[in-house]
Amino acid sequence: MSDAAIHPIRFILSDLDGTLLHPDHRPSQRTVDTVRALRAAGVFFSLASGRPPKAMLPMVETFGIDIPVAGFNGGTLISPDGSVLVAHHLPAEAALIALALFSAAPDVETWVFADGDWLRRDLPGPMVQRETDGLGYGPVVVESFEPYLDRIDKIVAASLDTQRLIELEAQLQPRVQGLAQVSRSQPVYLDVTAMLANKGEALKTLAAHLGVPLEQTAAIGDGGNDPAMFQVAGLSIAMGQAEEAVKRQASVVTGSHVEDGAAEAFERFILSAGLR
Known part of the structure; x- marks a missing residue:
């Protein structure tokens, strides 16, 4: 049975x-x-x-x-x-660690989701159109992510270089242990969210x-x-x-x-x- x-x-x-x-x-x-x-x-x-x-x-x-x-x-x-x-919002400490790591990585686009919006700072990379097609709407351009640190839902590192995201995942995991969840929702997306x-x-x-x-x-x-x-x-x-x-x-x-x-x-x- x-x-x-x-x-x-x-x-x-x-x-x-x-x-x-x-x-x-x-x-x-x-x-x-x-x-x-x-x-x-x-x-x-x-x-x-x-x-x-x-x-x-x-x-x-x-x-x-x-x-x-x-x-x-x-x-x-x-x-x-x-x-x-x-x-469940991401702790500011974990957000700062993730943002610092991702922003220093070449060929990686860093996005923040907060206040119901998808936020980006830099010039649009190749992943923006892909995400726009999937979500059905585009990002809001901001000068800084700092004003959103107390209410971030998710941070994403996006890249067509899957191996680079695997490396970033391995680097970030021990730095935010007990503070945040780190996982690749798809091969080209590395997500950082609250523990719960x-x-x-x-x-x-x-x-x-x-x-x-x-x-x-x-x-x-x-x-x-x-x-x-x-x-x-x-x-x-x-x-x-x-x-x-x-x-x-x-x-x-x-x-x-x-x-x-x-x-x-x-x-x-x-x-x-x-x-x-």
Whole structure:
């Protein structure tokens, strides 16, 4: 007898980019239909993303989500109407350390998310258009990040040089230990958030809000910020294109996002198991 049969899944927390969405930042009709089938079957469904909350709202509408979702890697929980329920800001000490390290790195763009805005200081680099396409809006140019130090939601180092971000992650981790979370949400993005701003905490908070035991939850994702929820979910699913280190921390591995791997996993491991 499968674990899904013993503990039928009642709540799914899903990553967005690289999981539910194709490279063009849109979900397939199959994925949309499968999420709707889950909700029709009585399964709660929500999102946990590194995206700012306002960049998640179009997907909340697309999938018909009617429970809170988690932005900024779990640092901010919002209701479907966009109102903020919980917000965990990055300590100023950790922000200063990260900003100093990233600003000194060549070929790395440094962004700050605060007050609902995406902020940048320097001339736009090649990553700005990519992020604009994904979020659906562009950055606000500021002279300094200093006025925002007491309310930063997330700092991002963005670069097409993935190895450079891996090196920065290794350098930053010990410097902000106990102060901040450091993870690569995608190979080209290195995120810095508050300690409680992680998808594992988001899953626990949302499951408690819904009254669902953790053994009846599922988590699915592809990035370095997703194992935090894998570690607490009853069922954890890694996308096929995820790095091996991410796959090793999941219960099962499905197809890639271009193969509609999320829909495949929902159909195979949750809908089929729950409807037997």
